Amino acid sequence: MPPEMLLLAALDGLAYGSLIFLVAVGLSLIFGVLGVLNVAHGSFYAIGAYVAAAGVLALTGMGLPPWLAFPFFIVAAVLVGVIVGGLVETLLLRRIYGKEEVLQLLVTFAVFMILEDAQKVVFGVQPYFANAPMNWLGTIEVFGIFYTQYQLILIPTVALLVLVGLRLFLRRTAFGRAIVAVTQDRDAATAMGIDATRVYLITFIIGASLAALGGALSSATTSLTPGIGSGMIVLSFAVAATAGLGRIEGAAVAALLIGLGRSVAVYFAPEFDVLIPYLIMVAVLLIKPEGLFTTVQTRKV
Amino acid sequence: MARQLIIGAGLLAALIIFPLLSPWSTVILTVALCEGLAALGILVLLRAGQVSFGHGLYFAFSAYVVAFMAAARFGHEVLILVPVATAASGLLAALVGLFVVRYRAIFFGMLNLAISMVFFSLLEKLFSITGGADGKRVPRPTLAGISLERAEFELWIFYITLGLAVLAALGVARYLLSPGGKALEAIKSNETRLEYLGVSSRKVLFGAYVLSGLLAGLGGAVIALVSGHVTPELAYWVRSGEFVFIAILGGVGGVVGPFLGALMFQIIRGYAAVYAPETWHAVLGVMLLVIIFFAPNGLYGLMTGRKPAGTGQ
Numbered sequence: 001m002p003p004e005m006l007l008l009a010a011l012d013g014l015a016y017g018s019l020i021f022l023v024a025v026g027l028s029l030i031f032g033v034l035g036v037l038n039v040a041h042g043s044f045y046a047i048g049a050y051v052a053a054a055g056v057l058a059l060t061g062m063g064l065p066p067w068l069a070f071p072f073f074i075v076a077a078v079l080v081g082v083i084v085g086g087l088v089e090t091l092l093l094r095r096i097y098g099k100e101e102v103l104q105l106l107v108t109f110a111v112f113m114i115l116e117d118a119q120k121v122v123f124g125v126q127p128y129f130a131n132a133p134m135n136w137l138g139t140i141e142v143f144g145i146f147y148t149q150y151q152l153i154l155i156p157t158v159a160l161l162v163l164v165g166l167r168l169f170l171r172r173t174a175f176g177r178a179i180v181a182v183t184q185d186r187d188a189a190t191a192m193g194i195d196a197t198r199v200y201l202i203t204f205i206i207g208a209s210l211a212a213l214g215g216a217l218s219s220a221t222t223s224l225t226p227g228i229g230s231g232m233i234v235l236s237f238a239v240a241a242t243a244g245l246g247r248i249e250g251a252a253v254a255a256l257l258i259g260l261g262r263s264v265a266v267y268f269a270p271e272f273d274v275l276i277p278y279l280i281m282v283a284v285l286l287i288k289p290e291g292l293f294t295t296v297q298t299r300k301v
Numbered sequence: 302m303a304r305q306l307i308i309g310a311g312l313l314a315a316l317i318i319f320p321l322l323s324p325w326s327t328v329i330l331t332v333a334l335c336e337g338l339a340a341l342g343i344l345v346l347l348r349a350g351q352v353s354f355g356h357g358l359y360f361a362f363s364a365y366v367v368a369f370m371a372a373a374r375f376g377h378e379v380l381i382l383v384p385v386a387t388a389a390s391g392l393l394a395a396l397v398g399l400f401v402v403r404y405r406a407i408f409f410g411m412l413n414l415a416i417s418m419v420f421f422s423l424l425e426k427l428f429s430i431t432g433g434a435d436g437k438r439v440p441r442p443t444l445a446g447i448s449l450e451r452a453e454f455e456l457w458i459f460y461i462t463l464g465l466a467v468l469a470a471l472g473v474a475r476y477l478l479s480p481g482g483k484a485l486e487a488i489k490s491n492e493t494r495l496e497y498l499g500v501s502s503r504k505v506l507f508g509a510y511v512l513s514g515l516l517a518g519l520g521g522a523v524i525a526l527v528s529g530h531v532t533p534e535l536a537y538w539v540r541s542g543e544f545v546f547i548a549i550l551g552g553v554g555g556v557v558g559p560f561l562g563a564l565m566f567q568i569i570r571g572y573a574a575v576y577a578p579e580t581w582h583a584v585l586g587v588m589l590l591v592i593i594f595f596a597p598n599g600l601y602g603l604m605t606g607r608k609p610a611g612t613g614q
Contacts, residue, residue, distance in 0.1 A: 037411065107589075110589035114583045114587060218443070278415050
């Protein structure tokens with residue numbers, strides 16, 4: 001096996017892993033703070049992708065320069081997070097905090113079913129393909145193979161910025177520290193004057209926006225068809241569970257691990273590439289049942 | 302208990318008579334019974350406070366066992382195919398159960414989902430063996446050695462399935478009242494106390510998990526027989542979610558619930574196909590939310606008029 005092949009697989013895996021990191025870190029953040037596993041998270045990814053693709057097609061249709069797509073991606077992600085994510089949190093999730101986890105899973109599953117069909121109604125079932133932003137950035141040559149700068153440089157850079165930004169936000173800003181405080185002890189944080197309801201809402205919006213951003217970035221690289229969201233939720237859960245739910249830096253490591261594993265499989269055993277994320281997850285959980293980066297908690301009687 | 306028997310007997314009588322009055326309903330009712338069986342498996346797990354978004358795995362596995370055996374003309378006989386496929390699902394559930402009973406709640410639900418998606422992907426990717434996304438045809442087998450015409454075959458399968466469903470429902474009701482079933486409820490309310498009593502909660506949940514796999518497998522085996530065709534879609538996680546939907550819609554208060562839910566599900570599917578073919582999952586989603594927030598004991602709870610006890614409260 002030639003060493004260049006491994007490098008090429010690694011570069012592919014980097015781009016892919018960065019993309020699933022963006023989605024998985026949102027899922028993990030929401031779980032860490034709200035304690036809810038959001039089954040509808042994949043739908044935010046899909047809606048982000050569709051809004052971005054529709055926007056880019058409209059922009060290029062009007063003859064505007066393709067670089068406008070990049071600021072639009074961010075606007076689209078925030079809009080999806082605030083509108084769709086905000087509505088889901090205020091109307092539904094707010095009623096079920098503190099109830100059984102199973103009930104919370106069911107409510108977000110219901111949201112998933114509604115959002116999946118809503119996409120079909122709004123965006124239709126025809127495939128969307130809007131690769132203008134990717135073409136605009138051009139290509140770069142690595143070992144005689146042309147890579148798009150979009151996948152090799154832009155997506156990993158965004159993922160890195162999100163990772164560092166989230167860390168700084170949670171550790172250094174007042175609101176970020178309020179989020180951490182609510183995660184550790186909601187009652188104590190409320191007693192200190194932190195508005196826990198607002199913290200929950202904003203955390204959910206941030207998580208949903210990150211998923212939508214992942215979707216927006218992916219929209220330039222593939223054609224969008226109904227059902228992309230239902231695949232993504234499984235994949236991002238695999239990443240979040242491998243890392244340990246609620247672990248942000250861990251999600252980056254796990255996303256990279258799974259991204260690399262998958263792209264190596266694409267080169268060497270293409271029929272099994274979709275299995276790799278699950279195999280990695282099951283292997284990790286067999287050895288460390290709480291995920292790679294979680295410490296064991298004591299049980300309450 | 303008396304009310305449960307009355308509702309169950311009423312439902313049974315209606316199901317016995319209905320296909321005789323309207324032959325077109327036979328297959329739909331058989332499908333409802335199969336999905337009801339799978340949802341009954343979900344009910345067993347819900348009693349322990351656990352939900353699986355992956356029981357499509359056992360449903361599909363059993364259906365594919367039937368398809369492979371029937372295609373190979375190996376035991377091309379309903380009375381062999383159904384028990385073998387159901388037992389095979391039970392074995393698979395025992396294997397997967399060893400792993401998943403170590404987890405609860407979110408992890409339990411999502412690991413089941415992930416494992417079923419592994420199977421789904423394998424069914425789609427291993428085209429040369431499984432026929433890929435197109436699936437496999439299931440030639441109609443003999444019943445007790447007799448080759449039947451389609452309509453007769455369907456009618457017989459319906460009554461056999463109905464008989465099996467009644468047995469399964471009575472068996473599960475008995476199990477839920479047994480010490481094992483009571484321990485199952487204790488997993489939901491307080492697992493640590495259960496362990497202090499000297500009961501292994503993993504063993505209790507393992508038993509329930511294998512039972513739920515057998516029930517889903519039984520449903521899947523019959524589905525393969527009546528539809529004459531199996532596809533990977535049977536294992537897709539949204540399909541597994543439909544079983545959960547049926548269980549919640551019907552109500553987890555009694556073993557009749559999943560079958561009520563399954564009949565209602567077929568009615569919704571029928572109407573949605575006409576009035577909202579593109580958005581029928583959204584209809585299910587809205588209904589699920591309405592049930593969770595306003596009628597947490599499902600249809601069965603509405604009929605018995607009991608206060609919410611099973612879910613949420």
